Amino acid sequence: MNFELKPLSLVEAASEKCDVLLVLVADGYKPAKDGFSAFVARAIKDGDALTKPGKLLALYKHAMAQATRVVLVGVGDGSAKSVRTGVMAAMASVKSDTLKKLVVAFASAATAPSVRAGVSAVADASYIFTTTKSKPEARALHDVLLAVSNAGEVQATFDRAVAVVAGVELAKEWANRPANYATPALLAKAAQGLATKHSKVSCEILGPKEVAKLGMGAFMAVAQGSEEPLRFIVLQYHGAAKSQAPTVLVGKGITFDSGGISIKPAAEMDEMKYDMSGAASVLGVFKALGELKPTINVVGLIPATENMPDGLAVKPGDVVTSMSGQTIEILNTDAEGRLVLCDALPYAERFKPQAVVDIATLTGACVVALGAVRSGLFSPDEALSKALSAAGDAAQDLCWPMPLDEEYGEGLKTSFADMANVAGRSGGA
Numbered sequence: 062m063n064f065e066l067k068p069l070s071l072v073e074a075a076s077e078k079c080d081v082l083l084v085l086v087a088d089g090y091k092p093a094k095d096g097f098s099a100f101v102a103r104a105i106k107d108g109d110a111l112t113k114p115g116k117l118l119a120l121y122k123h124a125m126a127q128a129t130r131v132v133l134v135g136v137g138d139g140s141a142k143s144v145r146t147g148v149m150a151a152m153a154s155v156k157s158d159t160l161k162k163l164v165v166a167f168a169s170a171a172t173a174p175s176v177r178a179g180v181s182a183v184a185d186a187s188y189i190f191t192t193t194k195s196k197p198e199a200r201a202l203h204d205v206l207l208a209v210s211n212a213g214e215v216q217a218t219f220d221r222a223v224a225v226v227a228g229v230e231l232a233k234e235w236a237n238r239p240a241n242y243a244t245p246a247l248l249a250k251a252a253q254g255l256a257t258k259h260s261k262v263s264c265e266i267l268g269p270k271e272v273a274k275l276g277m278g279a280f281m282a283v284a285q286g287s288e289e290p291l292r293f294i295v296l297q298y299h300g301a302a303k304s305q306a307p308t309v310l311v312g313k314g315i316t317f318d319s320g321g322i323s324i325k326p327a328a329e330m331d332e333m334k335y336d337m338s339g340a341a342s343v344l345g346v347f348k349a350l351g352e353l354k355p356t357i358n359v360v361g362l363i364p365a366t367e368n369m370p371d372g373l374a375v376k377p378g379d380v381v382t383s384m385s386g387q388t389i390e391i392l393n394t395d396a397e398g399r400l401v402l403c404d405a406l407p408y409a410e411r412f413k414p415q416a417v418v419d420i421a422t423l424t425g426a427c428v429v430a431l432g433a434v435r436s437g438l439f440s441p442d443e444a445l446s447k448a449l450s451a452a453g454d455a456a457q458d459l460c461w462p463m464p465l466d467e468e469y470g471e472g473l474k475t476s477f478a479d480m481a482n483v484a485g486r487s488g489g490a
Contacts (some may be wrong), residue, residue, distance in 0.1 A: 062184065062187070062200065062202060062203060062204075062205060063203065063204050063205065064180060064205050064206075064207070064219075064223045064226075065204070065205070065206045065207070066176075066206075066207045066209065066212050066215070066216060066219045067206060067207070067208055067209075067212060068209065068210065068211075068212035068213065069166070069208035069209070069210070069212075070093060070095075070210050071084065071093065071095070071097060071098050071101070071166055071168050071208075071210075072093065072095040072096070072097045072098060073208070074164055074166035074208035075097045075125060075126040075127065075128070075131075075166070076126075076127055077127060077128070077164050077206060077208070078127040078128070078162075079127070079128045079129075079162040079163060079164045079206070080128065080129050080130065080159060080160050080161055080162050080163065081128055081129065081130045081131075081132065081155045081160055081162075081163050081164070082126055082128035082130070082131045082132070082163075082164045082166060083132050083134050083148065083151050083155075083163065083164070083165045083166065084101060084131065084132070084133050084134060084166050084168055085134050085136045085144065085147060085148070085165065085166065085167050085168060085175075085179070086101060086105065086110065086112050086133055086134065086135060086136065086168045086169075087112060087136050087137065087138065087139035087143075087168070087169055088112045088137060088138055088139070090102065090105060090112065090168055090169060091169070096125055097125045097126065098168075100125060101133060101168060104118060104133060110133040110135070111135050112135040112136070112137060113135045113137060114135055114136055114137040114142075114143040114146040114147050114150075115134075115135060115146045115147055115149075115150040116134075116135035116147075116150075117132055117133065117134055117135070117150060117151055117154055118132065118133040119131075119132050119154060119155075120132070120133075128164065130155060132151050132154065132155060134147040134148065134150070134151045135147055136148075136175070139169070139171075139172065139175055140174065140175070141174035141175060141177060141178035141455070141457055142178070142457060144174075144175045144178040144179050144182070145178040145179075145181070145182045145457055148165070148178070148179055148182035148183060148186070149182050149185070149186050152182065152183060152186030152187065153186065156186065156187065157201070158198070158201045159201070160201055160202050161201055161202060161203050161204065162202075162203065162204045162205075162206075163183065163202055163204070163205045163206070164205075164206045164208055165179055165183065165205065165206070165207050165208065166207075166208040166209075167179075167207075167208065167209050167210070169210075170209070170210055170211045170214075171209045171210075171211060171215055172215070173214075173215050173218040174455065176207065176209065176215045176218050176219050176222065177218055177221070177222045177225075177455070177456075178457060179207060180205075180207070180219065180222035180223060180226060181222060181225070181226060181229070181456075181457070183202075183205055184226040184229070184230065185229075187200050187202045188200065188230065188233060190233070190234070190237045192234065192237075192238060192242060193238070193239060193242060207219065220353075221353060223352075224349045224352035224353045225349050225456075227348055227349060227352055228345035228346055228347075228348040228349030228350075228352075229345055230345075231341075231344055231345045231348045232338070232341040232342050232344060232345030233341075234341075235248065235251060235337070235340070235341040235344055236334075236335055236337065236338045236341040237334075238334070239334050240316050240317035240333075240334045240367065243316050243334065243337065244289050244316055244367075245289055245290065245291055245292040245314065245316055245365035245366055245367070246289070246290065246292060248292065248294065248314060248316065248337070248340060248344075248363065248365045249266045249292040249294050249365065251344055252264045252266070252294045252296055252344060252347075252361075252363070253266065255296065255344065255347050255348060255351060256296070258351065259347075259350075259351030259352075261298055261299050261300055261350075261351065261354060262296060262297070262298050262299075262347055262350070262351055263296070263297045263299065264294070264295065264296050264297075265294075265295040266292055266293070266294055266295075267292070267293035267294075267295065268290060268291070268292065268293075269281070269284075269290055269291055271293070272291060272293050275384055275404075275408065276382070276383075276384050276386075277293070277364075277383070277384045277404035277408075278381040278382040278383055278384070278404070279381050279382075279383040279384070279389055279400040279401065279403055279404045280293070280364050280366070280384075280400065280401045280404040280405070281381075282375040282379065282381040282391065282400060283315075283321075283366055283368050283375065283394075283397045283400050283401055284366035284367070285373050285374060285375060286321055286322075286367075286368065286369040286370055286371045286373055286374025286375065287366060287367035287368070287369040287371070288369075288371070289316070289366070289367050291364070291365065291366040292314075292363075292365045292366075293362070293363070293364050293365070293405075293408075294314070294340075294361070294362070294363035294364075294365060295360070295361070295362060296343070296344075296347050296360065296361035296362075296363075297358075297359070297360050297361075298347060298350045298351075298357075298358065298359040298360075298361075299358060300350070300354060300355050300356050300357050300358060300359075301356045301357050301358050303358075305357070305358050306358070306412075306413055306414055306415040307357075307358035307359055307360045307412055307414050307415070308357070308358070308359050308360070308414060308415060308416050308417075308418065309359075309360040309361075309362060309409040309412055309414040309416070309417045309418070310342075310343050310346060310359065310360070310361045310362070310417075310418050310420060311339075311343075311361075311362045311363075311364075311402060311405045311406065311409060311417060311418070311419045311420065312337075312339035312340040312341070312342055312343035312344075312361065312362070312363045312420045312421070313336070313337065313338075313339035313340060313364070313398045313401065313402055313419075313420065313421035313422060313423065314337045314339065314340030314363045314364055314365030314366070314401070315333075315336040315337055315365075315366065315367065315368055315397060315398060315401065316334070316336070316337045316340075316365060316366070316367050317333055317334055317336065317367045317368070317369070318333040318336040318367075318368045318395070318397065318398075319333065319367075319368060319369050319370055320368065320370070320394065320395035321368050321369065321370050321374050321375065321394030321395060321397060322370050322374050322375070322376055322377060322394045323377060323393045323394040323395040324370055324395075325395060335422060336368075336398070336422050337365065338422050339419075339420040339421040339422060340363040340365060342420045343361040343362075343363055343420065344361075344363075346359070346361065347359070347361055360409070360412050360414065362405045362408060362409060364401040364402065364404065364405045366401065368394070368395075368397045370394075374394065375391055375394055376391075376394070377391060377392055377393060377394060378390065378391070378392070378477075379391050380477060380478045381400075383400075383403050383404055383407070384403075384404045384407040384408065385403070385406075385407045387479045387480065388478040388479045388480075389403075389478055389479065389480055389481070389482055390475045390477045390478035390480070390481045390482070391481075391482050392475075392481050392482060392483050393482065393483045396424070396482045396483045398421050398422070398423045398424070399423065399482060400482060402419060402421060402423075406419070416442075416445055418449070424489060424490055426488075426489030426490040427463075427490040429489070429490075430463070430490050431461055434459065435459040435460050435461040436453075436458075436459070436460040436461070437460065437461060437463045437490055438450065438453075438460040438461060438462050438463060439462075439463050439465055440462070440465075441465055446462050450462065463490060469484070469488055471484075472484025472485050472488075
């Protein structure tokens with residue numbers, strides 16, 4: 062999908078030939094003196110068009126527009142949240158095989174957050190997964206033009222938003238793939254492909270022998286029940302001087318989670334293909350970094366394996382030794398994510414990072430705590446926590462800080478190892 066930004070007034074946007082023209086109208090809209098702007102203002106005054114987020118007025122072959130269809134879209138206060146709500150509603154109403162060119166016009170001057178939200182909403186609403194379909198119906202939408210009167214002010218934000226969309230769609234691709242299309246080896250190939258395409262990205266793949274030499278006993282314990290060999294993926298983005306400390310991203314890469322010997326219920330187990338969404342997110346970040354080329358250093362670590370229940374699988378009660386030298390009693394083999402991640406974190410220390418961000422579909426207990434509205438954010442660093450929360454707000458991908466009181470660690474005490482891998486039901490996140 063091709064995105065383009067043009068400095069166009071509303072009437073100029075209406076003269077663009079396209080399949081659909083979305084006109085984003087915010088509260089307090091003040092029309093210019095042209096006929097099309099006056100028409101929009103009249104529709105609002107008469108109550109046919111509303112500026113409440115998500116309210117739509119659809120028109121067919123309007124005399125003052127070159128678009129086949131015109132939709133007036135309410136975006137409320139013009140905030141990122143309101144723009145996203147409006148664009149998502151509009152896209153749902155116009156989505157069809159005939160929608161190949163789309164113009165999204167801001168009736169008033171746009172802000173950086175509203176442009177970012179508009180780009181991401183169009184991409185999200187038109188996304189289609191086709192990899193495993195024999196006769197795929199690919200995304201029909203090919204060209205998207207954002208018409209903004211103050212384009213110069215938001216150009217940098219637009220460019221960044223387009224690169225982020227590319228990264229998000231790569232993450233979606235790998236998260237949506239079934240486990241037999243997203244094995245640890247295939248994830249490794251995807252990472253190598255990023256390094257091949259982007260000159261500032263490098264990739265190293267560690268297999269079972271290399272991981273064993275590192276002493277990653279917890280990671281290996283999870284992997285030993287699967288016939289798919291584990292992979293430890295190390296991506297690096299070199300955008301700044303070597304002396305600049307990197308940010309390390311660690312992505313959980315359980316390409317399928319059966320629960321192991323502590324097997325999950327059959328219902329909805331198919332969704333456990335998504336247990337590598339943290340890994341997919343790291344791949345997406347490196348795709349975006351390759352497009353944007355920022356002057357920073359970033360490391361991505363992906364411990365990738367399946368969690369399966371064969372005769373070699375780790376058993377409840379087994380004790381393993383992690384890379385840090387600590388012993389862990391595995392009381393529940395379905396609490397495997399923390400085991401692969403706790404071996405990735407000591408590996409991250411060699412890069413002397415300024416920060417480490419761990420991304421994981423780690424536990425359903427967090428959904429119990431927060432529902433599907435926000436992700437849980439755990440950090441002992443208040444400044445980092447606030448920065449990540451602000452980034453989530455800006456991206457409309459909300460999170461919420463969770464407690465890390467030392468008393469929670471009491472539940473991990475065991476008589477047979479330094480710690481257990483699960484505590485009680487309460488406070489499970």
